[in-house]
Amino acid sequence: MARARVLILWNQLDDDVVELWRRDGRRSPDWDPNLIVEPWDTVAEEIEQIVECVREAGYDAKAVNIRDNFETLMDTVRSERADVVMNLIEWFHDDLEHETHVPAMFELLNQSYTGNRPLALSLCQKKPQAKSLLAAAGLPVPRGLLVDLKMGRAPDDLALNYPLIVKPAFDDASGGIDAGSVVRDRASLDKRVELVVGAHKMPALIEEFIEGREIHCAILGNSPPTPLPLYEMRFKPNGVDNEGRPLPNIITYRAKWDPYSRDYYAMESKCPVDDLGDDLSARIQAVAVRAYLALGCRDYARVDMRLDAQGNPYILEVNPNPDLADGCAFAQCVRASGRTYAQAIQEIVGYALDRARNKPQREPAPSENLLREYVAQRSGGRSTR
Numbered sequence: 001m002a003r004a005r006v007l008i009l010w011n012q013l014d015d016d017v018v019e020l021w022r023r024d025g026r027r028s029p030d031w032d033p034n035l036i037v038e039p040w041d042t043v044a045e046e047i048e049q050i051v052e053c054v055r056e057a058g059y060d061a062k063a064v065n066i067r068d069n070f071e072t073l074m075d076t077v078r079s080e081r082a083d084v085v086m087n088l089i090e091w092f093h094d095d096l097e098h099e100t101h102v103p104a105m106f107e108l109l110n111q112s113y114t115g116n117r118p119l120a121l122s123l124c125q126k127k128p129q130a131k132s133l134l135a136a137a138g139l140p141v142p143r144g145l146l147v148d149l150k151m152g153r154a155p156d157d158l159a160l161n162y163p164l165i166v167k168p169a170f171d172d173a174s175g176g177i178d179a180g181s182v183v184r185d186r187a188s189l190d191k192r193v194e195l196v197v198g199a200h201k202m203p204a205l206i207e208e209f210i211e212g213r214e215i216h217c218a219i220l221g222n223s224p225p226t227p228l229p230l231y232e233m234r235f236k237p238n239g240v241d242n243e244g245r246p247l248p249n250i251i252t253y254r255a256k257w258d259p260y261s262r263d264y265y266a267m268e269s270k271c272p273v274d275d276l277g278d279d280l281s282a283r284i285q286a287v288a289v290r291a292y293l294a295l296g297c298r299d300y301a302r303v304d305m306r307l308d309a310q311g312n313p314y315i316l317e318v319n320p321n322p323d324l325a326d327g328c329a330f331a332q333c334v335r336a337s338g339r340t341y342a343q344a345i346q347e348i349v350g351y352a353l354d355r356a357r358n359k360p361q362r363e364p365a366p367s368e369n370l371l372r373e374y375v376a377q378r379s380g381g382r383s384t385r
């Protein structure tokens with residue numbers, strides 16, 4: 001059999017910020033010249049590592065940065081005729097919503113690809129919609145309320161308990177989350193909602209703030225989906241941000257993306273989490289898998305949760321396109337499961353390869369047969385579409 005061909009697609013237009021830091025020769029944040037910032041990989045280097053992992057499995061692998069260009073995307077998929085596209089595209093034309101439309105194109109082209117399908121990507125990107133589905137499936141989500149652009153502010157009879165967190169309803173990667181996101185009274189709530197709705201022109205999701213531990217569960221596979229060992233983000237006490245504001249125990253945007261920020265040093269990750277006990281860990285993993293299924297996820301995803309004081313998990317969100325780069329949370333969970341990083345990448349490619357090789361012959365549904373009969377009768381037996 002010919003070697004399978006894997007096309008790895010990613011999207012980056014601007015200079016990589018890591019590349020810029022390197023060029024600047026910056027090693028320490030302004031606020032502490034003694035602190036040495038550990039070097040990060042550029043996205044291009046992370047992708048090259050994934051290419052190596054795929055080659056290690058004996059496949060032909062090629063990575064293409066589509067550089068935010070639809071023609072490049074289309075031409076590459078058409079000309080490469082790969083068995084599998086590994087879809088690492090998270091946005092398009094500076095629009096997170098277009099993340100969904102990229103695999104929609106693969107669907108129409110009958111191109112097998114890794115990861116989540118359009119509906120799951122779309123639902124998870126819309127936090128209020130995802131929450132409704134999770135709640136309808138009987139899963140625990142923080143109590144909350146959506147303030148859309150028309151409402152502009154939270155209703156006076158807001159039946160939620162402080163502290164609350166205010167998040168942009170349709171963002172991800174902690175976009176719009178900073179030290180001011182957690183509010184403890186009505187005045188701060190109104191101010192924060194005004195910032196999200198008024199200044200950023202984005203509906204705001206207000207949620208009860210779940211004070212306890214932050215636990216993430218990475219999930220791999222389909223039949224059945226396998227929860228990987230849990231990952232925890234631990235918050236150091238008395239953290240402040242670069243402006244000197246006290247940091248609540250949350251993962252802010254800077255904490256995720258700016259290794260020169262104080263936010264970044266105010267937390268540390270732990271994987272696996274070894275002090276939850278087997279029963280609670282299993283319960284949390286079961287909730288995560290049910291969330292994955294409720295939102296129709298495929299191949300891999302990461303479920304972000306918080307525990308309340310009694311250890312009950314609440315789902316914050318499901319990430320259907322989490323960063324797979326080595327060093328990120330997903331890769332840490334993979335290693336904790338006993339897999340190598342390469343094995344996990346190969347498993348993910350393997351799911352899409354299986355789909356490419358065993359394309360199910362689609363049986364018409366009973367209603368389609370009825371419709372055909374009906375159309376045939378109406379058209380006097382002539383064949384119609």
Ligand SMILES: Nc1ncnc2c1ncn2[C@@H]1O[C@H](COP(=O)(O)OP(=O)(O)O)[C@@H](O)[C@H]1O
Pocket residue numbers: 142165167171172173174175177207208209210211214249250251252304306316317
């Ligand atoms: N209801 C909540 N209770 C406690 N912390 C929350 C809550 N919602 C969000 N957070 C904090 O904010 C971070 C980002 O929120 P999340 O819903 O995961 O959105 P995203 O990661 O897509 O920006 C979380 O990792 C968590 O630290």
Ligand SMILES: [Mg+2]
Pocket residue numbers: 173174304316317
């Ligand atoms: Mg999150």
